[in-house]
Amino acid sequence: MENNAFYVALSLLLSLDASLIQIVALSLQVSLLAVLIAAVLGFPLGAAVALWRFPGRGAVVVMLNALMGLPPVVAGLMVYLLLSRAGPLGEWGLLFTPGAMVIAQVVLVLPILAALSRQKVEEMLGEYREQFVSLGMSRARMMPTLLWDARFALLTVLLAGFGRASAEVGAVMMVGGNIDGVTRVMTTAIVLETGKGNLPLALGLGIVLLTLVMLINAGAYLVGELSRRRTG
Amino acid sequence: MTSLNAPYFYKSILLPPPALSFQGVAFHHEEKTLLGPCSFTLDGPGPTLVMGPNGAGKSLLLRLAHGLLSPTQGRIIWSDEGTPRQAMVFQQPVLLRRSAVANLRHALAVNSVPRRARAKLALDALERFGLAASAHKPARVLSGGQQQRLALARAWVLSPQVLFLDEPTSALDPAAIKAVEAAVLDFHQRGTRIVMTTHDLHQARRLAGDVLFLSGGKVREHTAADAFFSKPVSREAQAFVSGELVE
Numbered sequence: 001m002e003n004n005a006f007y008v009a010l011s012l013l014l015s016l017d018a019s020l021i022q023i024v025a026l027s028l029q030v031s032l033l034a035v036l037i038a039a040v041l042g043f044p045l046g047a048a049v050a051l052w053r054f055p056g057r058g059a060v061v062v063m064l065n066a067l068m069g070l071p072p073v074v075a076g077l078m079v080y081l082l083l084s085r086a087g088p089l090g091e092w093g094l095l096f097t098p099g100a101m102v103i104a105q106v107v108l109v110l111p112i113l114a115a116l117s118r119q120k121v122e123e124m125l126g127e128y129r130e131q132f133v134s135l136g137m138s139r140a141r142m143m144p145t146l147l148w149d150a151r152f153a154l155l156t157v158l159l160a161g162f163g164r165a166s167a168e169v170g171a172v173m174m175v176g177g178n179i180d181g182v183t184r185v186m187t188t189a190i191v192l193e194t195g196k197g198n199l200p201l202a203l204g205l206g207i208v209l210l211t212l213v214m215l216i217n218a219g220a221y222l223v224g225e226l227s228r229r230r231t232g
Numbered sequence: 233m234t235s236l237n238a239p240y241f242y243k244s245i246l247l248p249p250p251a252l253s254f255q256g257v258a259f260h261h262e263e264k265t266l267l268g269p270c271s272f273t274l275d276g277p278g279p280t281l282v283m284g285p286n287g288a289g290k291s292l293l294l295r296l297a298h299g300l301l302s303p304t305q306g307r308i309i310w311s312d313e314g315t316p317r318q319a320m321v322f323q324q325p326v327l328l329r330r331s332a333v334a335n336l337r338h339a340l341a342v343n344s345v346p347r348r349a350r351a352k353l354a355l356d357a358l359e360r361f362g363l364a365a366s367a368h369k370p371a372r373v374l375s376g377g378q379q380q381r382l383a384l385a386r387a388w389v390l391s392p393q394v395l396f397l398d399e400p401t402s403a404l405d406p407a408a409i410k411a412v413e414a415a416v417l418d419f420h421q422r423g424t425r426i427v428m429t430t431h432d433l434h435q436a437r438r439l440a441g442d443v444l445f446l447s448g449g450k451v452r453e454h455t456a457a458d459a460f461f462s463k464p465v466s467r468e469a470q471a472f473v474s475g476e477l478v479e
Contacts, residue, residue, distance in 0.1 A: 131326035133300050134319065135390075137342050145338065149329045230370050231329035 008200030009207060019181075020201065024208055027185040030098055030172070031165040034105030035113075039158055042110045046117030047147055050125055051139045064118065067111030072104075076174030079104040083175065096177040101185070104171035109161040116157040120150045152227030159220045166212060249393050249425035250312040251275035252297060257306035259292055267292045269306055270451040272444065279416065279426035281436045281457070284446035285472065290429040291398050293446065294320070297427060298396045316393040323399040325383035327371040332363055332382050335371050339386045357385040361415060377408025384415045395419050397428040401435065413439060433473065437461060445469045 012020055049060055081087050083095040083103070094100045124146055125132075132142050147154065169187035176183035178192055186205045193202035251273060258268030267289040274280050282290045295301045297308060298320050310316055328335050336354035345353065358364050361381045366374055371382055380400060387395055397416065401409040416439060420426050430436055436443065440457035445466065452466040464470045 128326055128328075130295075130300055130320075130322065134298065135339055135342050141342055145328070145342075152329075231372055 005199035005203050009204035012200060012204040013207065017204075020204055020208075022181065023184055023186055023189050023205065026098065026183075027166060027187075030101045030185060031105060031162060034102045034165050035109055035158060035162045037102070038106050038109040038113050038161060041106075042113030042161075043117045043147055043154060044143065045110075046114040046119075047121045047143045049114070049118045050122040050146075051142060061115075061118065064111050064115040068115050070108060070111065072108060072168040072170035073174065075107045076104050076171035079107060079171065079175045095175060096179060096183060098176070098183055100175040101172045101183060104175045105165040105168070108168060108171055109165050112161050112164060113157055116160065117147075117150070117154055120153040120157070121146045124150055152223055152231065155223045156220045159216050159223070163213060163216050167209070247423070249278075249423055250310050250316045252394070252425070252427070253309045253311075254297075255307045255309060257296060257303045257308060259289075259296060259301065260304045265449060267296070267449045268303075268451075271306075272451055272454045274425065274427065274442075274444075275311070276442050276456075278441045279420050279428060279439050280442050280444055281440040282427065282429040282444045282446065283431070283433075283436055283472070284452075286431065288446040289449040290431075290446055291323075293444075294396045294398050294427065294429055312393075317390065318394040318396065319387035319390050319392040320396040320398065321380070321383045321387055321400045323402055325379045327379060327382060329372060330370070331368045332371045332374065333358060333367040335382060336386055336389050340389055343390060353389050357389045358382075360388065360418075361385040362411070375408075377404050377411065380404060380408065380412055381415065384412065384419075388415075388419070391422075392419075392424055394425040394427065397426070399429055399431070401430070401432070409435070433461075433475075445472070447472070 046064075049057065049064070079100060080095070082089045083092065083100050084090055085095075094103070125142070128142075128146070128149075132145075137145070167187065169191060172178075172183070172185055173188045173191070176185070176188065178184050178188040184192075186209050190202045190205050190209070193199070193205070252275075253271075253273045254268075255271055256269045257271070259266050270293075282293060284290055292301070296303050298318060299308075299315065300320075328338055330338070333351075333354050336357055337350045340350040340353060341347075355364070355367065358367050361384060363374075363378060363381055363385060366378060371379065374382065384400075395416075400416075401412050404412065413435065416426060416428065426439075428439070430439075437457070440460070442454065442456050443460040444454045445452045445460065445464070445468070447468040452468045453460070453464065455465065460469065461473060464473050
């Protein structure tokens with residue numbers, strides 16, 4: 001019984017094993033901060049692309065949509081090159097720190113938030129446009145109104161972004177280095193521990209990650225229900 | 233387009249509302265003439281009812297007058313300097329995904345009414361339009377009639393000098409129609425110039441001071457309501473008033 005990996009994983013979880021807690025905490029910190037930064041930049045960017053007409057707008061829309069599927073290892077490589085000693089931002093000394101992991105995840109999540117919010121805001125603008133013009137609103141004034149009115153949709157978008165950030169392994173592995181106690185997060189730890197044959201810890205982390213993904217989806221569902229009831 | 237510098241413009245309401253002139257205004261789209269060229273002046277007491285069969289260009293005329301569209305030819309001129317404060321109520325009210333009172337506060341906010349004045353103005357307007365009990369309900373779950381009253385309340389808080397209404401009752405039941413018509417007359421009595429489209433002759437008889445009759449994208453006549461309903465001049469209007477189907 002004690003040799004059963006699943007059993008050991010559960011006991012690690014239930015005893016709140018220190019190294020496991022530390023890994024989970026760092027994962028949440030990195031991904032939440034990355035999503036927060038991506039939202040502050042991405043939502044206004046998406047709304048701006050929806051609101052303004054400018055040369056090359058079509059290219060921007062296509063690029064944002066395409067970057068939603070950016071492979072994490074490519075994002076990791078880009079950030080690695082930027083932050084490596086010889087790179088343009090090498091002086092910051094961020095490579096193999098949680099800061100580098102946040103940057104890599106921002107690169108991954110930002111296009112998702114911008115592209116999806118652009119879509120939502122544009123839909124809503126189609127419905128609101130005449131009323132806005134009637135009220136004498138400038139495009140810049142329309143932006144906060146649209147972002148607030150799309151709040152439920154954007155919350156779902158935010159959860160999608162967080163799901164992407166917390167589940168990816170390639171980018172954080174490359175720029176974080178999976179250093180024990182410093183940059184080891186759930187996904188990189190699972191890869192490492194599985195490789196070492198330490199299945200209980202890998203499985204325990206897997207359970208936490210899966211639970212997190214379930215919670216995110218439950219959250220998205222509840223937000224959808226709430227918005228239907230609140231806004232009709 | 234409309235700027236509302238002073239929220240407390242009730243004084244200005246005592247002045248006669250600004251007159252609206254169309255001078256050879258036409259609107260083309262993809263080489264087709266959808267409206268005009270037409271010339272007329274709305275300077276009477278009103279309310280002005282814009283009538284005509286479907287596709288005559290009534291909504292288009294309203295959108296041009298309100299500035300939602302620009303004419304491809306001709307000029308639209310107001311008697312006042314610049315453009316007057318104006319609002320529009322649409323056939324299908326466009327309400328924000330917020331509470332009823334938040335919809336009004338938003339309209340006041342975008343018109344630079346100071347924050348501390350907004351709540352009271354908004355609640356007073358809801359009270360006037362019989363929506364006080366629904367103030368904190370999400371606007372978009374209100375009934376059709378309540379939504380249209382909320383749209384009227386939103387126009388009311390802006391104290392427009394001119395109010396455009398595009399078939400505001402066509403989707404409503406009789407009780408709701410009555411409430412909207414009463415509100416239109418409230419605006420009229422407050423000195424707002426009313427320009428409203430309808431295809432309902434009975435409604436026009438109840439509300440109109442003068443009638444602007446359109447068919448086929450042309451203004452066929454512009455006469456006082458009494459004259460229009462008793463002896464319309466144009467052949468199209470004669471047919472319309474006598475209940476024939478007009479192209």
